[in-house]
Every structure is written in structure tokens, then in C-alpha cells.
Amino acid sequence: MTKEEKYTLAKWAMNYALENGAQQASVNISNSRTSSVEVREEKIDKLEQAIQNGLTIRLYVDNKYSAHSTNRLKKEELARFIEQAIEGTRFLSEDEFRTLPNPELYYKGGIDDLKTLDSGFGEVDPQKKIELAFAVEKEVLGKDDRVISVSTGYYDGLEERVMVTSNGFEGDSANSQFGLYSSVSVKSGDARPESSWSESSVFFDKLKKENIGLTALKRAANKIGQAKIASAKMTMIVENKQVARLFSPLIQALNGSAIQQKNSFLIDKINEKVASENLTITDDPFIVSGRGSRLFDSEGLATKKRLIFEKGVLKTYYIDTYYGKKLQMAPTSGSSTNLVFETGNKDLQGLVATVKKGILVTGFNGGNTNGSTGDFSFGIEGFLIENGAIVQPVSEMNITGNMKELWSNVGEIGNDINDSSSWLTPSIVFEWVDFSGI
Numbered sequence: 001m002t003k004e005e006k007y008t009l010a011k012w013a014m015n016y017a018l019e020n021g022a023q024q025a026s027v028n029i030s031n032s033r034t035s036s037v038e039v040r041e042e043k044i045d046k047l048e049q050a051i052q053n054g055l056t057i058r059l060y061v062d063n064k065y066s067a068h069s070t071n072r073l074k075k076e077e078l079a080r081f082i083e084q085a086i087e088g089t090r091f092l093s094e095d096e097f098r099t100l101p102n103p104e105l106y107y108k109g110g111i112d113d114l115k116t117l118d119s120g121f122g123e124v125d126p127q128k129k130i131e132l133a134f135a136v137e138k139e140v141l142g143k144d145d146r147v148i149s150v151s152t153g154y155y156d157g158l159e160e161r162v163m164v165t166s167n168g169f170e171g172d173s174a175n176s177q178f179g180l181y182s183s184v185s186v187k188s189g190d191a192r193p194e195s196s197w198s199e200s201s202v203f204f205d206k207l208k209k210e211n212i213g214l215t216a217l218k219r220a221a222n223k224i225g226q227a228k229i230a231s232a233k234m235t236m237i238v239e240n241k242q243v244a245r246l247f248s249p250l251i252q253a254l255n256g257s258a259i260q261q262k263n264s265f266l267i268d269k270i271n272e273k274v275a276s277e278n279l280t281i282t283d284d285p286f287i288v289s290g291r292g293s294r295l296f297d298s299e300g301l302a303t304k305k306r307l308i309f310e311k312g313v314l315k316t317y318y319i320d321t322y323y324g325k326k327l328q329m330a331p332t333s334g335s336s337t338n339l340v341f342e343t344g345n346k347d348l349q350g351l352v353a354t355v356k357k358g359i360l361v362t363g364f365n366g367g368n369t370n371g372s373t374g375d376f377s378f379g380i381e382g383f384l385i386e387n388g389a390i391v392q393p394v395s396e397m398n399i400t401g402n403m404k405e406l407w408s409n410v411g412e413i414g415n416d417i418n419d420s421s422s423w424l425t426p427s428i429v430f431e432w433v434d435f436s437g438i
Contacts, residue, residue, distance in 0.1 A: 001031060001053065001073075003172055006162040013057060013078055014164055021086045024060035024100045026165040026300075029053075029073075035126070036155040039133040042141070045151070047130075057082065061089040065098035097325040100299075105331065106169045107296035107303070114286065114293040117174040118203045121158045124178075129154045132209060136182050139213030144221060146186040152213060155179050156204075169300035177291075178207045182216040186224065193223035195363075200420045202289045219362070222383075226395035228437040229384055235358030235411065236399065236433040237351050237385070240418040242361060243425035249369040249376065249403050250275075251336060254308070254316075256323030258371060265374035265404060266314060275312040276410035278344075283308050285337035292337040292422025301333055308339070312408070339423045343415040348427045351414050353388040359397075359435060360385055367398075374403035380435075398436040406430055 001009075010027040017025040031053045038046040055078070056069045066089040070081050136152040156179070162172040181198035197215040201207040238246060250266075258264040266274060285303035287293050296302055299321055307315040319327065320334030352360060360383045367378030381395040414427035 001029075003160070003162060006031075006160075007164065007170070007172075009073065009075075009078075010055075010162055010164045012075065013055065013082060014166055016079060017057060017059060017082050017086065018166055020083055022059045022061050022089075022166075024166050026058040026100060026163065026169075028056045028161060028163045030056075030159060030161040032157065032159040033122070034155070034157040035129065036153060037130050037133045038151065038153040039130075039137050040149070040151050042134075042137065044130065044133075046153075057085065059085055059089050060098060060100065061086055063094040063096060063098070064089050064092045065095055066092060097322055099321065099325070100165050100167050101169075101301055101321045101331065103168045105302060106165075106300045107171055111286070111295055114295065115289045116176070116202060116293055117158070117160075118176040118178070120204065121156070121176045124156070124204055129156070132180060135209070136180055136213045139211070140182065140184055140217050143214070144186065144217060146188070146221065146224070147217065148185045148187050148192060150182065150184050150213070152182045153180070155181075163300060165300060169296075171296050171300060173294060173296075176202055178202075178204045180207065180209060180212050182213040184213070184216040184220045186217075186220045188224040191224075191226070193220050193226060195219035195223060198420070202291070223381070223393050223395070226381065226393040228396050229392075229394055229435075230438050231434075231436045232357075233432055233434050235355050235385075236430045236435075237348070237355065237358065237360045238428050238430065239348065239360065239362045239382075240414065240416050240425050240427045241420075242364060243418075243428055244421065244423050245364045245378070246403075246406070247423065247425065249371070249374070250407060251318075251339075252371065253374070253403075254314075254318050256317060256319040256327060256329075256334065259317060260323050260326050263371040265370075265372060269314045270317070272314060273312045274314045274404060275309055275407040277311040278410045278413055279309050279312050279407060280342035281308045282306070282340045282342075283336055283338070284340050287338045287340075290338040290422065291420075292339075294337055297333045297335065299334070301331060303333065303337060306332070308336075337422065339425075341413060341417070341424060341426055343417065343426050344413045346412065346414055347416045348414055351412060351427055351429055352385055352390065354412070355385045355429070356387060358385045359383065359394060360390065361399075369403060376401060376403055376406075394437070396437075400434050400436065406433070409433075 179200035183196040185194035199208040324331035365379035369376040411429040
């Protein structure tokens with residue numbers, strides 16, 4: 001289905017809903033294509049491909065709201081589907097806060113293409129995908145006698161969407177991604193240390209295709225000899241790809257639903273200092289080819305570049321239309337785009353060199369955070385640092401504390417941005433962290 005055909009069908013479905021009892025409606029039509037190859041023991045272990053099309057309609061009927069999805073896109077079937085959806089909505093309770101956004105807040109065009117789609121997505125030869133997965137495995141095979149197992153793979157995905165609303169919004173977007181990964185386990189006595197590595201890109205020709213297997217092997221081998229060490233309050237460095245595990249509770253606490261439901265430790269903290277002055281983060285939706293780049297959000301609200309934290313001061317929340325009405329707050333957007341950290345001047349090795357005694361965290365094993373208080377507990381693994389050098393691998397240890405205190409004790413931020421995510425996280429130093437071990 002072409003983009004123009006999607007628009008035509010979406011407008012028809014929207015108008016049909018209005019003609020049959022809905023006061024407002026929003027329609028989203030999307031299609032996706034994905035493929036993946038997984039290789040193990042020099043054989044293809046899994047080969048998958050999927051093509052999906054679907055329509056989601058959001059209905060506002062007599063102050064009642066519901067959302068419905070279907071992959072049956074013929075008008076005759078859609079007509080009955082919409083009629084039944086409207087009838088079903090009438091049985092729900094009224095909710096005065098459910099409405100479409102203010103049309104003045106919609107994206108209205110005028111911004112250049114953000115280049116989030118590889119126009120040659122469908123031109124990658126399936127045989128090439130298989131060869132890439134095998135090439136990653138080949139990097140590991142025969143390189144180390146301690147290797148027990150190797151799993152490698154290739155994946156890609158494309159999603160295209162159009163959206164229309166009955167109060168004036170029309171917009172479309174398209175995204176692609178390509179990736180390679182490897183997971184390696186090695187033998188060390190009775191233990192089987194394991195590690196992985198991956199690379200991804202919006203564009204196939206920019207996907208890093210070398211040293212993925214070798215990096216996974218090196219990271220697994222470096223874990224040989226892991227052990228607990230004595231409990232202590234120490235400096236902690238969190239590797240860039242692992243920072244999201246600690247940052248996620250902070251972002252969740254900024255969500256309108258968490259604030260309205262009193263499940264946020266950052267309620268009523270706008271323009272207050274809630275973190276270290278070393279923490280400055282900008283939400284930037286306009287990064288060309290960024291993983292989270294977009295011109296409008298899931299409601300059609302125009303995206304804006306804005307500060308989230310400025311030198312530790314909280315500047316905004318993530319508020320959609322529904323929770324904005326409930327909280328009597330202006331809507332911003334219900335979710336983040338590209339989160340850009342203001343960085344320091346040291347890479348990970350440079351950060352390690354500054355630590356007298358601490359732990360470099362390279363992985364988290366379970367754990368949880370209390371949304372309302374910020375108290376947390378996580379299992380960790382990584383490496384003991386003494387006098388600026390890594391001296392031994394550690395595992396089966398925990399960190400405990402409170403998110404507000406943790407982020408208030410940021411010592412230094414690295415310059416080694418993880419650009420494989422919409423959260424552009426660098427490695428971060430946290431001071432005075434409680435580690436539990438022996």
C-alpha cells in the first residue's frame with residue numbers, strides 16, 4: 001500500500017466513524033517489514049521474515065474513549081469493525097479528560113527531512129544478510145580454546161506510518177534499522193562467563209560490520225575469574241551502554257501518568273535542583289538520522305528541542321494531552337526523542353584512570369526501583385579498579401540506594417557517547433555508592 005493509499009483509507013475510516021456516531025476520531029495506518037538470521041555452530045539456527053499491516057482507530061464517543069486495532073483493511077470489513085467499535089465504546093464510563101489535542105499544537109510541516117529511512121531498505125540481498133551473520137561468527141571460531149558457544153545474528157526492520165485526526169492533523173513518518181550482534185560464552189572451571197556485543201545503524205552502508213564477534217569474545221574472556229569482593233561504599237563508573245538501566249527510572253519519574261498517580265519521586269520538582277550540576281540533558285528531536293528523531297509524537301503534537309535537566313535542575317515533564325488535562329498542565333509530549341547528554345573530556349579509560357578505588361559496572365543482573373520513593377537495588381557485574389587500573393573482574397554483587405541521591409553524586413561524565421540508541425548515554429562516574437558483596 002502506497003503512502004497516498006494509506007492516507008485515502010485513513011481518511012475514509014475517520015469519516016466513517018464520524019458518520020456513525022463518533023464525535024472525534026484518530027486513525028493510524030502502519031506497515032512494517034522485518035527479517036532476521038541467527039547462526040550457531042556454523043549453521044543457520046533461525047531465519048525469520050515478517051510483513052505486517054494494521055490500522056488503529058481511536059474513538060471519542062459521548063465523552064467515552066476507546067482504541068481498536070485490526071489488520072483487515074478492506075473497506076467492507078472495516079465498516080463493520082468501526083460500527084462495532086463505536087457500539088462497544090458506548091458501554092464504557094465517561095471520561096471528561098479524553099479528547100484530541102488542541103489543533104494549535106499539531107505539527108504543520110515546514111521542517112526538512114530528518115533522514116530516518118534507508119531508501120534502499122528492500123534492496124539488501126537476503127544472501128548478504130546470511131553471509132554477514134556467518135562472518136561475525138567466523139571472527140570467534142578458533143580464536144580461543146575456552147569458547148563454549150557462539151551465537152551471532154543479523155536483523156533489520158522498517159516501519160512506515162500515516163496518521164489523521166478529525167480536528168485537522170495529517171502526518172507520516174518512516175524509520176529503518178539494521179543490526180549485527182554476537183553472544184559468546186567461555187569456560188572457566190565450573191563457571192561459564194558470557195558476554196555480547198552489537199552494532200546498529202539507520203543505514204545499511206553505515207552499519208559497522210567488523211570486530212563484533214571479537215569484541216564479544218574479549219568481553220567474555222575478561223570475565224574469567226569473577227568473584228565477590230568486600231562490601232564498601234565506593235566510586236562507581238557505569239559503562240555507556242549500561243547507563244540506561246539507571247537512567248530509565250529517572251525518565252519514568254517524569255512521565256505524566258506517574259506524576260498523576262503519585263508514583264514519581266520527582267513530583268512538584270520543576271525548576272528545582274534534583275541532580276548533580278554535572279547533569280545537563282537536552283531532548284532533541286531534530287538530530288539528522290537520530291534513533292529517536294521525529295517531527296511529531298504519537299498524538300500529532302509538534303516536537304520541540306528542550307532542556308530536561310540543566311546543571312541538575314529539572315526543567316520539564318513528559319505530559320501528553322490526557323494527563324495534561326488531568327494535571328492542569330500544558331502538554332509537552334508523552335515520550336522522549338533523542339536524549340543528549342552534555343559530555344566531559346575523558347573517554348572510559350580516562351575515567352578509570354581517575355579512580356583510586358571503585359568498580360566499573362559493565363552489566364546489571366536484575367533489580368528494581370520504587371517509583372514513588374526512588375529507592376533501588378540492582379545486581380551488578382564488572383571490574384574492580386585500584387589506583388586507576390582494572391585489577392580483577394567482579395560479580396554477584398549489589399548496589400543499593402536512592403535515585404535522587406545517586407544522580408546528585410555524579411562525579412564526572414565521559415565523552416564516549418553510545419550512538420546506537422536514542423538515549424545518547426556516555427559513561428558516568430557516581431561517587432559514594434553502596435556495594436554489597438562478601
